[in-house]
Amino acid sequence: MYKKLTFSKCKHKLKSLYKKQVLANFLNWFAMRSLNLYSKFASRLILQAWTLDPSREVFRKNLTDLNLKNTRINVKKKRFQLCTIDEIYQQATEEIIFFDTPKTVTLSKPKVFNTHFTVTDNYICTAILPDTYLAKIKNALLFAGTDLIVVGHLAIYDEMKKDELKQFAIKSPVISTIHKDEVTVNMPKVTRQIKTGIHLTKDHSMNYFHWLVECLPKLSLISDLSADIPLLVDDFLPQQFYDALDYLNTQKREIIRIGRDHSYKVKELYYPSRLSIIHDNYGTPVYDKDVIYSAEGIHFVRESILTATNNSGLEPSRKIFISRKNSSYRQLLNSVEVENLLVSRGFEIVFPENLSFLSQIRIFSQAKMIIGQSGAGMTNFIFAPKTAKILMMLSDAPGSNLQLFNALAEAVGIKLEYIMGKTATVLKKYGPHSDFHVDIDLLAAYLDKEML
Numbered sequence: 001m002y003k004k005l006t007f008s009k010c011k012h013k014l015k016s017l018y019k020k021q022v023l024a025n026f027l028n029w030f031a032m033r034s035l036n037l038y039s040k041f042a043s044r045l046i047l048q049a050w051t052l053d054p055s056r057e058v059f060r061k062n063l064t065d066l067n068l069k070n071t072r073i074n075v076k077k078k079r080f081q082l083c084t085i086d087e088i089y090q091q092a093t094e095e096i097i098f099f100d101t102p103k104t105v106t107l108s109k110p111k112v113f114n115t116h117f118t119v120t121d122n123y124i125c126t127a128i129l130p131d132t133y134l135a136k137i138k139n140a141l142l143f144a145g146t147d148l149i150v151v152g153h154l155a156i157y158d159e160m161k162k163d164e165l166k167q168f169a170i171k172s173p174v175i176s177t178i179h180k181d182e183v184t185v186n187m188p189k190v191t192r193q194i195k196t197g198i199h200l201t202k203d204h205s206m207n208y209f210h211w212l213v214e215c216l217p218k219l220s221l222i223s224d225l226s227a228d229i230p231l232l233v234d235d236f237l238p239q240q241f242y243d244a245l246d247y248l249n250t251q252k253r254e255i256i257r258i259g260r261d262h263s264y265k266v267k268e269l270y271y272p273s274r275l276s277i278i279h280d281n282y283g284t285p286v287y288d289k290d291v292i293y294s295a296e297g298i299h300f301v302r303e304s305i306l307t308a309t310n311n312s313g314l315e316p317s318r319k320i321f322i323s324r325k326n327s328s329y330r331q332l333l334n335s336v337e338v339e340n341l342l343v344s345r346g347f348e349i350v351f352p353e354n355l356s357f358l359s360q361i362r363i364f365s366q367a368k369m370i371i372g373q374s375g376a377g378m379t380n381f382i383f384a385p386k387t388a389k390i391l392m393m394l395s396d397a398p399g400s401n402l403q404l405f406n407a408l409a410e411a412v413g414i415k416l417e418y419i420m421g422k423t424a425t426v427l428k429k430y431g432p433h434s435d436f437h438v439d440i441d442l443l444a445a446y447l448d449k450e451m452l
Helices: 005-051 057-071 087-091 209-220 239-248 297-309 335-344 357-364 376-383 402-411 439-450
Strands: 077-084 095-100 106-107 127-130 133-145 149-151 155-156 173-177 184-188 192-200 231-234 255-256 263-272 319-323 348-350 367-373 391-394 413-422
Touching: 005 231, 005 348, 005 402, 077 087, 077 402, 087 133, 087 155, 087 367, 095 184, 106 297, 106 402, 133 192, 133 357, 209 263, 209 297, 231 239, 231 376, 297 357, 297 376, 297 402, 319 335, 319 357, 357 367, 357 376, 367 376, 376 402, 391 402, 402 413, 413 439
Parallel strands: 077 155, 192 231, 192 263, 231 255, 319 348, 319 367, 367 391, 391 413
Antiparallel strands: 077 184, 095 133, 106 127, 133 149, 133 263, 149 155, 173 184
């Protein structure tokens, strides 16, 4: 038997159903709104954590993941023809000044203290530095955290050439996909128009190593530009990075900070080229392409900062060990044993990420011996006296390119030697970032050799 529904009962059921639908819509809206707000709040907290401890790459990964989740709905994707400035400068730039045509650099064989570790002769080769230029570009779209800019139908990515894209990892956070000569770019909404500026956003700008050796050397190319032209810089960098920039900003240019999740249209953009080449290669090292430093660019940063901070010509006296205990990867697993030995030999334990930029310069510029694991904190040895000795500790995992710091030391004119540690468990994709142990007797033998 069926129940008979009166009009009032039907009306009541419809109202009930309507209320459920309204409530469901509200709950869905509130959930998505809360997620968005939570993501933004969490991003700010992680950004602050990274500012306090810039050595923790896990903070960068978490922040990137959150930002991607937070902006996936709002970011449009658009396809462009992919090119580099020197390939198409006649059609895309109003003016370009070339300072140096390609010149060669001779790379030498790194020195390793381990007697049973073989260093291949393939390290000895000749590499070609990129063209050095300053381009003036009209109506460019600029993004945070990347070298990539968009001009009309072109996506200009000067970080690497098209034939290198499959060989090396892509560092740009705005590149979605690459297919042949085309690239799909994540295009945040244009939120600001800038009359003129100097491009200084950078792939991996939040890494101290890349900031010092790739980004800051570009300032050597802009001295002839009017001091009224501002610098366009990523807005999420640790304070030490901005302090370093201030010492090199001798013309006291205005600094305009470029935020994530936005794009900026620059009516007249000055684009200084890269001076060195640092490719992300987690496969077999390509010694004549992976790591190539411009000695002029490194010396520009070194001498400018040592002079500005009154730390040039100091008597070297300090012995320092650069710790990576706060890092989430590439850990020295017997660090306590290593530190005990070094402290007994008069070494100081230094955590660069906890120090101001000026404090780091003062410590490294007074060092006569620097020991540490491969990592961004060791980049500071470019400020050490040329009489200093550097000992770099690194995992013996396959894929490590010793030229990363060896060639940097040679560009500065400082002696560097390696001790290769025994890898605990080789990371499947990122082998050079594996944790490792160092033979304590081998380290003691090295200290004895150097009479430390």
